[in-house]
Amino acid sequence: MSVDKEVEVKFKVFRFNPKIDFVPRWQEYNVRVDKSTTILDALLKIKEEQDPTLTIRYSCRQAVCGSCGMMINDKQMLACFTRVLELGSSVVKVAPLKNYRIIKDLVTDFEELFQKERQVKPYVIRHEVEELLNPTGTYKQTEDELLGYIQFADCIECGMCSSACPVSATDPLYLGPMVLNRAYRFISDPRDLGLEQRLEVIDSEHGCWRCHFAASCSAVCPKGVDPAKAIQLLRRMLVKKAVLGTSSSKKVDLIPMGHIKGKLELPKGWQ
Amino acid sequence: MKESKRMFLHYVSGLIILVTGFIHLISNNLPGIGTAIHESAIYPVNLIVLLSALMYHMLNGARVILMELIPGRCAAKAITWIVFLVGIALYIYGLQVFLNLFWPVE
Numbered sequence: 001m002s003v004d005k006e007v008e009v010k011f012k013v014f015r016f017n018p019k020i021d022f023v024p025r026w027q028e029y030n031v032r033v034d035k036s037t038t039i040l041d042a043l044l045k046i047k048e049e050q051d052p053t054l055t056i057r058y059s060c061r062q063a064v065c066g067s068c069g070m071m072i073n074d075k076q077m078l079a080c081f082t083r084v085l086e087l088g089s090s091v092v093k094v095a096p097l098k099n100y101r102i103i104k105d106l107v108t109d110f111e112e113l114f115q116k117e118r119q120v121k122p123y124v125i126r127h128e129v130e131e132l133l134n135p136t137g138t139y140k141q142t143e144d145e146l147l148g149y150i151q152f153a154d155c156i157e158c159g160m161c162s163s164a165c166p167v168s169a170t171d172p173l174y175l176g177p178m179v180l181n182r183a184y185r186f187i188s189d190p191r192d193l194g195l196e197q198r199l200e201v202i203d204s205e206h207g208c209w210r211c212h213f214a215a216s217c218s219a220v221c222p223k224g225v226d227p228a229k230a231i232q233l234l235r236r237m238l239v240k241k242a243v244l245g246t247s248s249s250k251k252v253d254l255i256p257m258g259h260i261k262g263k264l265e266l267p268k269g270w271q
Numbered sequence: 272m273k274e275s276k277r278m279f280l281h282y283v284s285g286l287i288i289l290v291t292g293f294i295h296l297i298s299n300n301l302p303g304i305g306t307a308i309h310e311s312a313i314y315p316v317n318l319i320v321l322l323s324a325l326m327y328h329m330l331n332g333a334r335v336i337l338m339e340l341i342p343g344r345c346a347a348k349a350i351t352w353i354v355f356l357v358g359i360a361l362y363i364y365g366l367q368v369f370l371n372l373f374w375p376v377e
Binding site: 241 | 340
C-alpha cells in the first residue's frame with residue numbers, strides 16, 4: 001500500500017441510537033485517504049460527504065482534550081492521533097469505547113467516570129484557609145518532588161485506560177485506573193495534604209486493591225502515563241500507612257511573592 | 272478493618288504458607304531432619320500456623336472473587352461477613368481436629 005497517494009479504505013463504523021434502535025449495526029463507508037489523514041479526518045469526511053447522521057465527539061484535534069477516544073480495529077486509540085494508513089489495514093473498524101454507556105454511535109457517556117473522579121478530590125488540598133483566600137506567595141517544590149508525580153499529571157482524562165481495564169469491565173463500582181491515577185497524582189504532590197480525605201474511597205473494597213495488574217491501562221494510554229504503576233505506588237503507600245501507622249509528613253515552604261495580591265471569596269457552603 | 276490491612280495480611284499469610292508448607296513437606300518426606308521435626312512439637316505448631324494462614328489466604332481470596340462476581344456495596348459487606356463467619360466455623364473445626372490428633376483428651 002503506497003503512502004504517497006490517495007487510496008480507498010473501507011470503514012466499518014458502529015452505529016447505534018439507543019432511542020430508536022434495538023440492536024447496534026455496522027455500516028460501511030469507503031473513504032479516500034492519504035498519508036496524513038487521521039481516523040478523525042476520515043470520520044468527519046464521512047459525516048460531511050456521505051452520512052450526516054454519524055455522531056462523533058471531538059474537540060482539539062491534537063491529542064490534548066481526550067474527547068475522541070474510540071475502539072479502532074479493536075484497540076483503544078485517539079481518533080485524532082491515529083493515522084489511517086499507519087494501521088496497515090484496508091478495512092478499519094471503528095466502535096465506541098468499551099465499558100461505557102453509549103449515548104449515540106461513537107459517543108460514550110463519561111458521567112459515571114467523572115463522578116468517581118470527584119470522589120477522590122482531584123485537586124491540591126491545603127488547610128490554611130487564610131492563605132487560600134488571601135494568597136501571599138507560592139508553595140515551593142524541588143525538581144525531584146516534581147519528578148515524583150509529573151508523569152501522572154500528564155493524564156488528559158480520555159477514559160481509554162478504564163475502557164481497557166478488565167476489572168472495570170466486570171465491577172461497575174471499581175474506581176478504575178484513570179481515577180486512581182488522578183488520586184495518586186495529588187497524594188504524591190508535596191503541596192497536597194488531603195490523603196486522609198481520600199482514604200475512604202481509595203482504600204475500600206472497590207478501590208486500588210481490586211486492580212489485577214493486567215497493565216492494559218498503561219498499554220493504551222496515548223500520553224505515556226502509567227496508571228498501573230500509580231496503583232502499585234498507591235498500594236505501597238497504603239500498606240506502609242496500615243502497618244506502620246505513618247504517612248509521609250509533608251512540609252512545603254511558602255515563598256512570599258509581593259506581586260501576588262488577591263482576595264478570593266468562598267463559594268456558598270464551602271468550608 | 273480497612274482493605275489495606277486485609278490485603279497486607281493476605282500477602283503475609285501467603286509468605287507464611289510458603290514457609291510452613293515447606294517445613295510440612297520436609298517433615299513428612301525427608302529422613303533425618305524431617306523425622307526429627309515430625310517427632311517434636313514443631314510439627315503440630317507448624318500445622319496449626321499453616322492452617323491459620325491457609326484459611327485466611329483462601330477465604331480472603333474467595334471474598335475478593337465473590338465481590339467481583341457480585342458487584343454492589345451491600346453485596347460486598349454481606350460477602351465479607353459471610354466469609355468471616357464461615358472462616359471462623361471452619362477454623363474452629365480444623366483446630367479441634369488438630370488438637371484431638373496431637374493432644375487428645377483422655
